[in-house]
Amino acid sequence: MTLHEELTAIAEEARSWRRQIHQYPELLFDLPRTAKLVAEKLEEFGCDEVATGIAKSGVVGVIRGRRGEGPTIALRADMDALPMSEQTNLPHASKVANMMHACGHDGHTAMLLGTAKHLAASRDFAGTVVLVFQPAEEGGAGGRMMIEEGLLERFGIDEVFGMHNEPGLAVGSFATRPGAIMAAGDRFVVTLRGRGGHAAAPHLARDPVLAGAHLVTAIQSIASRHTDPFDPVVVSVTYLAGGSATALNVIPAAIEIGGTIRTIATETRKAVEARFRDIVTTTARLFEAEAEIDWRPGYPVTFNDPAMTGAAIAAAASVAGAERVDGDYPCTMGSEDFSYMLQKRPGAIIWLGNGDSAGLHHPAYDFNDDAIIHGIGYWAALVDARLNDRDG
Ligand SMILES: [Zn+2]
Ligand SMILES: [Zn+2]
Numbered sequence: 001m002t003l004h005e006e007l008t009a010i011a012e013e014a015r016s017w018r019r020q021i022h023q024y025p026e027l028l029f030d031l032p033r034t035a036k037l038v039a040e041k042l043e044e045f046g047c048d049e050v051a052t053g054i055a056k057s058g059v060v061g062v063i064r065g066r067r068g069e070g071p072t073i074a075l076r077a078d079m080d081a082l083p084m085s086e087q088t089n090l091p092h093a094s095k096v097a098n099m100m101h102a103c104g105h106d107g108h109t110a111m112l113l114g115t116a117k118h119l120a121a122s123r124d125f126a127g128t129v130v131l132v133f134q135p136a137e138e139g140g141a142g143g144r145m146m147i148e149e150g151l152l153e154r155f156g157i158d159e160v161f162g163m164h165n166e167p168g169l170a171v172g173s174f175a176t177r178p179g180a181i182m183a184a185g186d187r188f189v190v191t192l193r194g195r196g197g198h199a200a201a202p203h204l205a206r207d208p209v210l211a212g213a214h215l216v217t218a219i220q221s222i223a224s225r226h227t228d229p230f231d232p233v234v235v236s237v238t239y240l241a242g243g244s245a246t247a248l249n250v251i252p253a254a255i256e257i258g259g260t261i262r263t264i265a266t267e268t269r270k271a272v273e274a275r276f277r278d279i280v281t282t283t284a285r286l287f288e289a290e291a292e293i294d295w296r297p298g299y300p301v302t303f304n305d306p307a308m309t310g311a312a313i314a315a316a317a318s319v320a321g322a323e324r325v326d327g328d329y330p331c332t333m334g335s336e337d338f339s340y341m342l343q344k345r346p347g348a349i350i351w352l353g354n355g356d357s358a359g360l361h362h363p364a365y366d367f368n369d370d371a372i373i374h375g376i377g378y379w380a381a382l383v384d385a386r387l388n389d390r391d392g
Contacts, residue, residue, distance in 0.1 A: 070127025
């Protein structure tokens with residue numbers, strides 16, 4: 001059986017695992033069913049070690065090559081879904097209300113399982129492959145918790161690699177870039193406190209709604225007036241709450257404003273936070289309100305090591321053909337908790353084409369099973385490239 005025939009057979013199996021996982025999505029760290037399936041498969045394939053319960057529900061499989069000593073590389077997949085309702089009407093659609101694999105982590109998990117099956121059977125490399133299945137990518141920083149629980153030291157990981165599907169990129173195509181590929185995403189909730197009162201006598205109240213309206217527009221000046229136009233910054237207010245639609249003659253005592261701020265450069269991230277705090281407190285004071293800022297630091301910038309990105313591009317080109325690999329793909333302002341692993345070890349994340357599908361986090365999204373063979377092929381080629389020194 002050729003490698004291609006073997007991977008094609010594995011991809012067929014992985015499709016059914018993917019659809020099983022898709023039907024029973026689970027959230028954040030609470031992944032009993034998914035983690036169990038992953039651990040059982042890894043045991044069945046004959047991994048040298050299967051560790052569970054890392055960062056509550058993370059699973060790690062270890063496969064040692066039969067060609068002797070060599071480096072240890074980690075391949076990472078995320079397992080968690082999103083708290084939203086699926087609207088695909090597919091036979092394998094989510095069977096759980098208000099939970100959905102809308103980011104394709106079901107596909108990432110299935111592809112890494114398929115890769116484990118192939119690697120455990122062939123072991124045609126020198127060194128060790130660590131398969132990392134992490135919980136809580138969608139907002140829970142499960143990757144960071146795995147690191148805090150000693151993932152990198154415990155398994156002696158030298159390099160880290162990630163893969164995420166990309167709607168709009170053709171199936172069989174890959175894309176990545178050296179350096180920053182995704183943004184840092186911080187969040188905020190501001191409570192503006194004034195003094196409530198009768199809407200007909202605003203002079204006796206201190207209206208936090210008016211202060212809030214000014215605040216929403218004032219913080220847009222951070223991106224438009226305060227930072228270099230060539231240094232990306234996004235400020236999005238996504239949450240406004242206060243008052244009551246059944247008490248329209250009442251000025252509320254307080255309102256809340258929340259949102260997210262995305263940056264690329266680390267110095268800009270700090271400067272933008274300082275500017276944000278300044279504008280919020282100053283605007284509040286201007287309207288005789290008080291501001292309480294709940295600043296919630298999110299995932300840091302996702303930074304691809306240039307040399308490792310070169311290796312990822314070469315591995316992708318060896319399976320897809322160079323013309324189907326974009327090594328200078330634009331950075332996005334999304335964020336990803338694989339960033340924490342990339343802060344600690346050299347590595348790279350790559351986008352895998354999901355074809356003309358609905359976008360990530362859209363209720364009509366579905367991971368494209370035709371991409372599975374390409375994802376497994378990439379992982380296999382990457383392991384071969386990093387752990388088989390053919391010239392040496
Ligand atoms: Zn997502
Ligand atoms: Zn995702």
